[in-house]
Amino acid sequence: MEVLRIATAGSVDDGKSTLIGRLLYETNSITTDKLEAIEKASKRRGVDYLDLSLLTDGLIAEREQGITIDVAHIYFSTPKRKYIIADTPGHVEYTRNMITGASNAQVAIILVDARNGIAEQTYRHFYITNLLHISNVVVCVNKMDLVNYSQEQFEKIKDEFKALSGKGNFKQQHLQFIPIASLFGDNIASISSNMSWYQGPALLEHLETLEWHTEENELPARFPVQYVIRPKSNEHHDFRGFSGKLASGVLKKGDRVVALPSLRESNIKDIFRYDVSVDHAEAGDSVVITLEDEIDLSRGDMLVLQNQQFHSTKELSAQVCWLDHEALVPGKNYLLQHGINRVKAKVGNLFSSINVQDFNHVEDVSKLGLNEIGFISIKTAQPVFADKYAENKQNGSFILIDEYSNNTVGVGFVV
Secondary structure, three states, X not given: OOEEEEEEEEOOOOOHHHHHHHHHHHOOOOOHHHHHHHHHHHHHOOOOOOOHHXXXXXXXXXXXXXXXXXXXXXXXXXXXXXXXXXXXXXXXXXXXXXXXXXXXXXXXXXXXXXXXXXXXXXXXXXXXHHHOXXXXXXXXXXXXXXXXXXXXXXXXXXXXXXXXXXXXXXOOOEEEEEXXXXXXXXXXXXXXXXXXXXXXXXXXXXXXXXXXXXXXXXXXXXXXXXXXXXXXXXXXXXXXXXXXXXXXXXXXXXXXEEEEOXXXXXXXXXXXXXXXXXXXXEOOOEEEEEEOOOOOOOOOOEEEEOOOOOOXXXXXXXXXXXXXXXXXXXXXXXXXXXXXXXEEEEEEEEEEEEOOOOOOEEEOOOOEOOOOEEEEEEEEEEEEOOOOOOOOHHHOEEEEEOOOOOOEEEEEEEO
């Protein structure tokens, strides 16, 4: 059974946690004892309804403040599909958690409060879904019960969102708009009689029929070396294997490969999954590869196919989302981590930032503040083997790390 990965997004109090709780409830994914605990907790809080947000807001701080802080991964299934939802925070201070949770999603559900319409964080989250090349976006206009299930209000928000998507030259394959009231289950598992004017699918129906294309196996092969295996035993005294996770593409026995950065070539002698020899490895497989020739390879190096184009550079142009209270300024040094390859780096130019209200480029900026998105150039002390993010998501992103605090301060996408 195939698995659909979903990321929720939107501003604070738009109802993401309640929506996910409702999806669990409607798919009978809540055990009886947990349901009873939620009922008791709801009564203790003085509400006369089942507070399904308690299912996902597991941290004490989350329940006290009524907001999501950390990313929670929730699993449920229907007869047609399995689902993994990353319940990401809506608060601006936790934008970094939203990026992390959405990075592997195939679809994003963006919630909008029907009373308030599109908020600043909605703009930011929508821009990030495009930055991450999430090809399917579902815009759920939530809390329709609080606007008397008004079609006029729904259409107003829908038109505003469509106008927003037209400003940024975005390339989503599909934008679906669904009016919902997650607190009561309207248009979640079935069409609500309260909104007879709505002619589209319920949310679960849409998720069950959604199609997406996984292209990692069709991309150029990228195998970052994580560890060199040299067993200290008489039986395997001459064994030298390179372990790692194949980021993209396919590698087979006998393939001619190039080692980066040395550019030395060899043929793949064998591929092992655990202790079993296999004919090939596909994207996402964790394997050990042996070569016919003795080549100097170490952690952070990469194997690529000899007949495929590859990139090895010390200068990158990138779009970066800044995650630190201390601003990014040109000339500052960081550690750049691309996959498992960590190198020293210096920010060169800061070309522009993005105004998340209208998605226009702001020129002549001197710094990039917390949660701002901009275009920069970076120089690295050692080669980086990155592709453009638009061409290979698995090999086109990186993070910037403060070399003194060791905090992750930025997420970058090679352009």
